[in-house]
Amino acid sequence: MSTLQIKHLTIGEGAPKIIVPLVGASKEDILNEAQLVKDLKPDVVEWRVDLYEDVENLELVKEMISSIRTVFKQELLLFTFRSHKEGGNKEISDEFYVQLNQTAAKTGEIDLVDVELFNERANVQAILSVAKENHVYVVMSNHDFNQTPTKDEIISRLRKMQEYGADISKIAVMPNSVADVLTLLDATNTMKTQYADRPLITMSMGGTGVISRLAGEVFGSAFTFGAGKEASAPGQIPVAELRQVLEILHKSM
Numbered sequence: 001m002s003t004l005q006i007k008h009l010t011i012g013e014g015a016p017k018i019i020v021p022l023v024g025a026s027k028e029d030i031l032n033e034a035q036l037v038k039d040l041k042p043d044v045v046e047w048r049v050d051l052y053e054d055v056e057n058l059e060l061v062k063e064m065i066s067s068i069r070t071v072f073k074q075e076l077l078l079f080t081f082r083s084h085k086e087g088g089n090k091e092i093s094d095e096f097y098v099q100l101n102q103t104a105a106k107t108g109e110i111d112l113v114d115v116e117l118f119n120e121r122a123n124v125q126a127i128l129s130v131a132k133e134n135h136v137y138v139v140m141s142n143h144d145f146n147q148t149p150t151k152d153e154i155i156s157r158l159r160k161m162q163e164y165g166a167d168i169s170k171i172a173v174m175p176n177s178v179a180d181v182l183t184l185l186d187a188t189n190t191m192k193t194q195y196a197d198r199p200l201i202t203m204s205m206g207g208t209g210v211i212s213r214l215a216g217e218v219f220g221s222a223f224t225f226g227a228g229k230e231a232s233a234p235g236q237i238p239v240a241e242l243r244q245v246l247e248i249l250h251k252s253m
Contacts, residue, residue, distance in 0.1 A: 001196040001220065004167060006076055006111055006137055009043055011168070012199035015250040016216035016224040017043035019078065020239055023229070025053045027064060034071040037228040040239040044112070044223070046078040049100070050088040055081070056096070058103050069109045078139065079104040080114035086143040098123050102130040110136055112168075117142045117161055128165050139201070140166030148173040148180035148204065154187035158202075159195055168222070170201040175208045184212055185219045192220030199223075210237065214245050217253060 003012035011017060020042035024030035030052070037045060047068055054060040069077060081100055082088030092100070097119070104110050105127070113136050115127050124140075131138050140161040149157075154171060161169035175181045181204045188202040199222035204212040213224045213236070224246070226239035 001192050001200070002198060004137070004199050008074070009076055012222045014217070015246045016221055018239060018242060018246075019044040019046050019223050019225045020228040021046040021048050021080075021225065022068065023048050023051050025051055027054075027067065030064065031067060031071070033229045034068055038071055038075075040226075040228060042075055042226070042228075042239065044076040044078050045072050046080050046114075046225075048080050048082060048089075049104075050081045050083070050090045055090060055100070056092070058100065061100065062103065062107055065104060065107050065109050076111040077109070078112040078114060079110045082114070082143070083116055086116055086118075086141075087145050094120065094123055098126050101127045105131045105134045105136045108134060112137045112139050114139045114141050114170075115166070116140070117157060117164070121164070124164055132165075137167040138165070139168045139170050140164060141170040141172070143172045145174050145205070148175050148183055151183050151187040151190070154184065154202075155191050155195065158187075158191050158200060162196070162198060166198070168199050168201060169196070170223075172203045172205055173209075174206060175204045178208060180204065181209050181212060184209070185215070188212075188219040188221055196220070213237065213242070215249065217246070217249055 020037050022033050024033045049055050084091040113131050115138050117140050142157050158169045184204040201223045202221045225236050226242040227236040
């Protein structure tokens with residue numbers, strides 16, 4: 001599995017890099033949250049734009065990106081609209097999903113954009129092409145809040161993301177048993193050692209899956225998500241605690 005260099009950050013080597021989400025609804029909430037998250041020293045800041053009350057106003061979305069960027073001048077900025085079908089806050093049309101992500105990429109102020117795998121392939125490619133034209137890296141993602149697919153299915157989805165042209169492949173699944181967590185970790189290790197030619201992100205959600213958020217350096221996940229003001233998904237733990245465990249594991253490797 002090769003590494004990826006985005007600005008100052010080398011992704012895919014050493015301890016997993018920490019992503020912290022911004023989950024506020026209003027501009028005021030987001031900027032107040034941004035100041036708190038800034039103090040946590042994340043590697044990447046994810047703006048969960050599906051939680052933004054003015055998400056359907058593209059001009060306000062662009063202004064909000066600029067405002068966030070004034071706070072995070074060095075950190076990488078990941079733009080994410082999580083669809084309702086994959087655990088997000090709002091339903092929008094496929095057409096607007098494409099337009100929204102393309103608009104963000106064209107601002108020149110984001111570093112990464114999240115594109116969900118399970119969209120029409122033409123829509124995925126439409127976002128990818130604009131992202132690449134504007135030197136924005138693509139995190140292609142899939143989220144299953146109900147179950148953990150089989151090992152073969154997890155690997156199949158991650159490989160399809162590579163086939164589609166993702167720079168980073170991501171899958172998050174819900175365990176219904178400890179065995180499900182082992183399935184996710186086994187799939188991650190197999191993907192890393194046999195198929196991956198770029199960094200990947202995997203996680204098993206909820207309390208049962210917390211180990212997957214901590215042991216990425218062992219199994220092959222290049223990023224992990226930590227909670228800032230609030231968690232954006234089940235199982236995220238506070239950044240300070242997360243960083244401490246990651247450092248302990250890294251020193252032992």
